[in-house]
Amino acid sequence: MAGMCCGVNIGETEATAPVEPSSKSARRRRMEIHQFNFVPTDSTVAPPLEDGGSRKRQKMDAVVPVLPPRECVNAVENCEVQEEEKVEEYESQLSGEITPETTPFDLSASPSGSQSELCLFPERPKFGMTSVCGRRRDMEDAVAIHPSFCGHDRSFPGGLHFFGVYDGHGCSHVATRCKDRMHEIVRDEFQNGGSSSWEQTMFESFSKMDKEVVECCSGRNGFSASTCRCELQTPQCDAVGSTAVVAVVTPDKIVVSNCGDSRAVLCRNGVAIPLSVDHKPDRPDELNRIQEAGGRVIFWDGPRVLGVLAMSRAIGDNYLKPYVISEPEVTITERTAEDECLILASDGLWDVVSNETACGVARMCLQSRKPPSPPRSPGNDIIVTEAGESSDKACSDASILLTKLALARHSTDNVSVVVVDLRRS
């Protein structure tokens, strides 16, 4: 009702979005049952985190936005820890010249010798991110954003941008691991892997990510155990996994790789175009694949692989292999002038907000918060900065409004939303 007059049909989508209580509670129970069967350690009986542990955890939660702070206005999870993370991450292109303390403004305004190199980034991504615990007692979502994470010295002068949303189940450590490592694996694979296509690069990357997770869980890899509630006790550890939806944005393409039920949606000229298809066990092709591998999908509180996991692909979940696989589905979309934004989110959003509504909301935010004026000549840094800020604020507004809408519609899960502005200036 409220949304009608601004072209976002908010009221109507109530009907299309799966908001009936059975599905919501089903989704929540998915994890509870999962834990019941395979993770006897109840979270409430785990020893309390010590001070050191909780600090570490906070640090692990950080999203590593490796940018001047204004680029990430809305990094809801982690603002206070950006700085530590940044240094190690953004070695080559940023460290030294840009620190949030000394250069709170625009990249292009950066002094020093690297200016010419930085000016080669014609396109800095504008994005907003919100990630909250919501109505759950555990935070198992993780988000990673790495602008210009690789490739800027090769065929793409602007660099490639990495966005990932990971929704963990059983515990948070697989999602956390994905957040920390996936972009590095993709970068290595892209630069050194010799893969001939994006598809192959992403296949290899997801496979390596999955191997790492399984290895670190079996204790072969030094990985701090105090950061998560399952404490990496091996028998339960096998029953932990995460979705992964990763978007690599190049100057002319959007490469989306997906595993599980997080989702990427492109908003193009007001139309919502899903760039990933959720891996649900009752998706006909997924059902076939599982059955051919000798597995079964049992309807117990919704379709579940072996009656346990309510998604058919995931990183981790070693105990459900080979029925649950980590192989991503990859879509490669050519960017067009009509592209407005890209939304990546966990099912905390998609359970209660349709693709169309999400696009409508994000679009409204981007349009109603237009930069006051186009960027001026390079000499006029303040104007450029203002324009940039206003634009990033729009993405942040979009991500936070979508998150609040999900909470308003009784999402019972963690909610993580990334909005990337794709408009060309």
Add this chain to the structure above:
Amino acid sequence: TQSFHKFFECWIVEQDQHLQELISAAREYEERRGRGCRQDDGTTVEEDVQDRTLRPLLERVIQHYEHYYRAKSRWAKSDVLSMFNPSWRSSLEDAFMWIGGWRPSMTFHLLYSKSGLQLEARLTELLQGLSTGDLGDLSPSQLDQVNELQKQTIREEKDITEKLAKQQETVADSSMVELTHVVTEMMREGQVDQAMDTERVDETLAPKEEGLVEVLQRADGLRLKTLKEVLNILSPIQGVYFLIAAAELHLRVHEWGKKRDARRNEHSENGHSQQH
């Protein structure tokens, strides 16, 4: 504890009076805001109302909560057991209680629910980038702080739950097992007088009750702290809306529970009289 029961009854009457004040203050604020007046010094009328009316009101309401927990703490020291089984609460409230009161993490559900209702009610304005100032308009940094506070609160809540578990387990420690055995033996041997001696029993139970007092005080401490910290994150008018929602929930659930209990008692009495 009869007196704490009375105290509680008075306190909720006062809470209802505060609720009425909070509602009037919110109405007045929204009216002035709707008119969008500006004053001579350039400040908006709503800023003025926030400072002059809302802040002192919030302060008073918070003091009222503090008053409640101070009194509760005092009575708990003399009779902790009644605090775990409060006669002034209905069985409906009892069922949703955590360590003698509301669950601290409930705060965030209350906030998100109220925020969601206000968001949906004024979505059009928010979509256009207009500010509504209410709980639907939580800013990125507010949501960030709420999220952090929620995680911290849940950690502390789990920690206190663990402490309670430890206390409850002491019911079967060796002092208790020994004493129950000794008393049983005395009764078998007909030493009824000695068996009825309460001094040793009181002595054995005393440290356990002290432990419970400590757990209860930590739980109440977390409740009050969570409430205050949420209000610190919110603007004055948002704080008013939050306290309205909190008082409405508390008072209505209490009334519904009392009514249900009364109905149930009637039924069981009727059942008895029919049998006779």
